[in-house]
Amino acid sequence: MPFPGDKHFHARILERRDLSPDLWLLRLDPGAPFKFLAGQYATLGVEQNGKRTERAYSIVSSPYEDALEFFLELVPHGELTPLLYNLKEGDALLCRKIAKGRFTIDLRSGRTQHLLVSTVTGVAPFVSYIRTLYRDWKSGDSPMPGNHKFYCLQGGSRSWEFGYREELERYAAEVPWFKYVATVSRPWEDEKWKGETGRVDDLLRKYANLWDLRPESTTAYLCGHPNMVENARGILQRAGWKKGAMFEELYFQPGKTGQSELANSAIP
Numbered sequence: 566m567p568f569p570g571d572k573h574f575h576a577r578i579l580e581r582r583d584l585s586p587d588l589w590l591l592r593l594d595p596g597a598p599f600k601f602l603a604g605q606y607a608t609l610g611v612e613q614n615g616k617r618t619e620r621a622y623s624i625v626s627s628p629y630e631d632a633l634e635f636f637l638e639l640v641p642h643g644e645l646t647p648l649l650y651n652l653k654e655g656d657a658l659l660c661r662k663i664a665k666g667r668f669t670i671d672l673r674s675g676r677t678q679h680l681l682v683s684t685v686t687g688v689a690p691f692v693s694y695i696r697t698l699y700r701d702w703k704s705g706d707s708p709m710p711g712n713h714k715f716y717c718l719q720g721g722s723r724s725w726e727f728g729y730r731e732e733l734e735r736y737a738a739e740v741p742w743f744k745y746v747a748t749v750s751r752p753w754e755d756e757k758w759k760g761e762t763g764r765v766d767d768l769l770r771k772y773a774n775l776w777d778l779r780p781e782s783t784t785a786y787l788c789g790h791p792n793m794v795e796n797a798r799g800i801l802q803r804a805g806w807k808k809g810a811m812f813e814e815l816y817f818q819p820g821k822t823g824q825s826e827l828a829n830s831a832i833p
């Protein structure tokens with residue numbers, strides 16, 4: 566039981582699904598109502614030998630769902646992910662009571678096209694956006710002003726890294742406001758893959774042209790691997806996107822432990 570003043574909920578794992586030796590999905594019961602906006606992250610942690618180690622994880626689920634869902638990648642020599650990786654259904658972990666982050670849907674700028682670009686687990690906030698919008702659309706109760714459209718490009722080395730491909734393809738087949746393309750950068754390691762190939766940043770120009778996305782009317786959201794974010798930012802800048810029209814969520818800085826002071830901390 567959490568004691569008064571504790572910053573954490575004592576969450577419990579409801580479901581675990583392994584996608585590959587280093588990628589897995591978790592669904593958690595946060596232990597108490599957890600408020601967040603689609604696109605925000607939760608701070609998850611494990612306490613071991615009196616030390617709490619915490620990191621930021623984008624929330625995959627929609628605020629409409631009771632369970633909190635995450636898409637995780639094992640960093641073999643990392644501080645937290647090997648501990649998270651050992652957890653199974655029914656196990657407890659820490660979840661900070663407050664969700665954070667500003668990587669939410671841009672409804673302020675007046676731009677009505679949204680280009681969502683991700684690598685592997687970086688698709689998490691976009692799944693949360695689309696699940697939420699889909700539910701609103703289905704109930705005929707969409708709070709979204711105007712005629713917004715969403716275009717998602719997801720990159721992975723091989724197709725088993727996508728996690729949410731089938732779900733996103735189903736939405737794209739059903740609704741008029743969402744398009745989705747997954748691309749594999751190592752097709753020689755995935756011979757059955759029949760879809761798009763190449764790195765997601767290398768395909769940006771192609772799809773921006775194909776979907777007729779223009780800098781004046783499109784907000785770009787870049788999420789995941791820092792090299793992809795940097796390359797994609799440069800490509801979009803050269804195509805006319807201004808700083809305020811590109812949102813970024815970098816999952817780590819190469820060679821640096823405990824990336825963001827607020828997001829990622831190891832608390833003794």
Ligand SMILES: Cc1cc2nc3c(=O)[nH]c(=O)nc-3n(C[C@H](O)[C@H](O)[C@H](O)COP(=O)(O)OP(=O)(O)OC[C@H]3O[C@@H](n4cnc5c(N)ncnc54)[C@H](O)[C@@H]3O)c2cc1C
Pocket residue numbers: 606620621622623624635636637638639640642643644645646647666686687689814815816817818819820821822823824825828829
């Ligand atoms: C806002 C935000 C949201 C995030 N959302 C997710 C998410 O949804 N899913 C997810 O799996 N991670 C996510 N991350 C990354 C997560 O917070 C941790 O950084 C990651 O899980 C590694 O933690 P660790 O303690 O195991 O490794 P650390 O001990 O923190 O890092 C060890 C070393 O590995 C490097 N490193 C860290 N992550 C990676 C990686 N993925 N690939 C290669 N090298 C890496 C670090 O730079 C460092 O050099 C997010 C990060 C931020 C800031």
